[in-house]
Amino acid sequence: MLIVKRVLLVTVLLIFTSLDQVNLIRPFSSRYFKDTSSSSTFSSSSSTFSSAFNSTTNKLADWKFWLGKLSQLTGPDKVDDDQKQISTLWSILNIARYVLSFPQQCFYQGDSFECGLGVSCWMSGKRPLDLCSGGVLWSCCVPHDVKKSSANVITEPECGRTYARNSKIVGGANARFGEVPWQAAVVKRQYFNQKISCGGALINNKWVVTAAHCVYKTPATNLRLRLGDYNLRGQTEKFTHEEFGVKRKVVNEDYNPATYQNDIALLELSHEVEFKQHIIPVCLPAKGENFTGSMATVTGWGRTTYGVPASLGVLQKVDVEIIDSNTCQQWMKSVGRRETIYSNMLCAGYKEGGKDSCQGDSGSPLTFKSDGKSVLIGLVSWGVGCARPNLPGVYTRVSEYVDWISIHTKDSS
Numbered sequence: 022m023l024i025v026k027r028v029l030l031v032t033v034l035l036i037f038t039s040l041d042q043v044n045l046i047r048p049f050s051s052r053y054f055k056d057t058s059s060s061s062t063f064s065s066s067s068s069t070f071s072s073a074f075n076s077t078t079n080k081l082a083d084w085k086f087w088l089g090k091l092s093q094l095t096g097p098d099k100v101d102d103d104q105k106q107i108s109t110l111w112s113i114l115n116i117a118r119y120v121l122s123f124p125q126q127c128f129y130q131g132d133s134f135e136c137g138l139g140v141s142c143w144m145s146g147k148r149p150l151d152l153c154s155g156g157v158l159w160s161c162c163v164p165h166d167v168k169k170s171s172a173n174v175i176t177e178p179e180c181g182r183t184y185a186r187n188s189k190i191v192g193g194a195n196a197r198f199g200e201v202p203w204q205a206a207v208v209k210r211q212y213f214n215q216k217i218s219c220g221g222a223l224i225n226n227k228w229v230v231t232a233a234h235c236v237y238k239t240p241a242t243n244l245r246l247r248l249g250d251y252n253l254r255g256q257t258e259k260f261t262h263e264e265f266g267v268k269r270k271v272v273n274e275d276y277n278p279a280t281y282q283n284d285i286a287l288l289e290l291s292h293e294v295e296f297k298q299h300i301i302p303v304c305l306p307a308k309g310e311n312f313t314g315s316m317a318t319v320t321g322w323g324r325t326t327y328g329v330p331a332s333l334g335v336l337q338k339v340d341v342e343i344i345d346s347n348t349c350q351q352w353m354k355s356v357g358r359r360e361t362i363y364s365n366m367l368c369a370g371y372k373e374g375g376k377d378s379c380q381g382d383s384g385s386p387l388t389f390k391s392d393g394k395s396v397l398i399g400l401v402s403w404g405v406g407c408a409r410p411n412l413p414g415v416y417t418r419v420s421e422y423v424d425w426i427s428i429h430t431k432d433s434s
Contacts, residue, residue, distance in 0.1 A: 127152040127161035128261045130168075137162045151264055178296045181304035181394030196338040198251045198258050201320045203303035203395070204336060205229045206247040207288070207384060208264070209239055220321045220385030222397050223248060223302045226293045228430045231384035232400050232417060233276040233286040241270040246288060249300040253322055253334040260299050266291035271429045273422070282363050284402045284417045287429055303386060303397045306420040312343045312398050317369060317389045319414070321401065323382030339376045341387075343398075344368040344413050352411040360405070365421045367399055370413025378414045379407035387416050 127136050129152060136153035142162040143149065149160030183200055205221035207229075221231035229246055236244060250262035269289040276283045294300060306312075320338045344352075349368035353360060362368060369387060370376065378385065378401045387399030399416030406412060 124153050128258075129161060129163050130261075132167070134161055134163050136160065152261060175296045175298065175301070178301050179394065180302045181388075181390075181396060182301060183395075196251075196320055196336045199260075199299040201336060201338065201386075202249070202297075202299050202301035203386065203397075204250075204320055205231070206250055206253075206322065207231055207235055208245040208247055210243045210245065215245075217247070217253065217322065219383045220323075220401065221246070221288065222386035222400070223294070223300070224305060224397070224426070225302050225430065226296070227290050229288045229290065230397070230400065230419075230426065231286055231288060232402055233272045233284045234278060234281065234402070235384045236270060236286050236288065237272045237276060237278070241267040241288075244270065244288065246290060248294060249297065251299075251336050258299070260297060263294070263300065265294070273425065280361065280363070281366070281403045281415070283365060283422075285400060285419075285422050285425075287426065289430075303388060304394050305423055305426065306389075306396050306398055308420060308423040310398075310420040312367070312389050312420075313345050315343050315389055316340050317343055317387050317398060318395075319369065319378045319382070319385065319387045319399075319401065319416075321378060321382030321385035323379045323385070323401075339378075341369040341376055341414070342371060343389075344370065349413060349415075352413070353405075356411045358405060358412070360415075362415065365418050366402065367416050367418045368413040369399065369416060370408070372411060372413075374408045374410040374412065376408055378404070 124136050127134050127150075129150060136159060139149040139158055139160040142160055145162065147162040147164050150163055152161035153159050181203075183202060203223045205223055206217045207219040207221050209216055209218045219231055219235035221229040221235075223229050229248075244267040246265045246267060248263050248265070249260060251258050267288050268291045271287040271289075273283040273285050276285070296302075318338055318340050320336060322334070322336060344367075346362045346364070346366070346368065350362045352372060353362070378387075382401045385401045386397050387401065388395040389398045390396075397419050399419060402415050402417045404412065404414045407414075
């Protein structure tokens with residue numbers, strides 16, 4: 022037990038030493054986007070702090086290694102007990118890493134403010150806003166005299182319109198800020214971790230549509246929705262993103278996780294969204310509308326190359342062609358694939374490959390532009406690799422679910 026106490030003391034010193042290297046008053050960093058699997062986590066965009074924090078993390082890992090060695094030297098009777106203590110200590114260190122990942126600065130109404138404990142915001146006469154990825158515990162401390170501006174508010178927006186001025190997806194390019202104002206990020210919270218796992222599309226002032234496979238195993242209470250975001254590695258945009266809780270989750274009752282049939286779900290926002298230049302709903306297609314042969318645009322924050330460990334962090338876009346389902350099925354069979362393209366799916370991409378959605382883009386919108394308005398025709402669902410020849414991406418065909426969407430969204434209150 023004495024050993025553990027000493028290690029705890031040294032660990033605390035290590036953490037504060039790393040913080041001192043970057044002259045931080047608050048032990049929290051800015052955020053960045055890091056892909057650890059098919060999803061993504063928040064951390065710091067500050068290279069200086071990242072270096073210090075990574076150094077501390079490596080030191081903690083070294084401590085875990087040497088603690089294991091030390092426990093072996095204490096004798097066989099104490100190994101199990103020491104290992105339990107080490108496991109507990111490591112859990113504490115993981116919690117510390119989570120706390121350190123919170124941002125240090127926030128942006129509201131075009132100005133920069135400090136993130137801090139919600140209680141300290143109140144005590145200092147400021148109001149805590151949920152703009153620091155920590156809810157009311159770690160909030161953006163904004164003075165009361167900073168009023169919410171209505172300059173960016175749009176009272177009666179047209180769906181699918183882009184209001185913001187001009188200022189990967191595989192084979193694509195950066196979108197412009199505000200170019201895809203219906204793009205949503207699905208955030209999952211689990212214990213002391215939160216991550217952007219999928220995308221989605223805002224379809225009105227209370228609902229976001231996404232892929233069922235993104236959310237069907239996750240309780241609504243563990244989900245959050247982020248609207249109006251652009252660069253996940255920093256906050257340099259003119260207008261800040263907004264986060265919402267999820268009041269209700271509706272997964273299509275016929276969703277099949279084995280075949281990805283009916284891969285669609287609805288998420289109800291905790292409160293109505295106020296439309297702004299960078300937060301606008303997308304239009305829905307007509308029931309049964311067919312877009313074969315048309316060019317469409319897919320957007321998302323997923324990986325830009327299959328198998329790479331991280332995304333770029335900036336919203337990506339790429340234009341793809343809508344492929345006839347029979348043609349898509351033949352292409353897949355020609356390379357030995359046996360997956361079935363059902364009528365409620367659509368394929369988009371190119372025979373030669375090169376441009377496609379990828380891991381982390383699931384649930385993100387595929388849109389077709391008609392008369393200056395973007396229409397939601399697909400949701401990123403599944404694929405074999407990314408951007409491979411004869412293997413286009415497969416999407417949920419939204420025009421097959423227009424009635425289903427209407428039934429589940431019209432009576433919400």
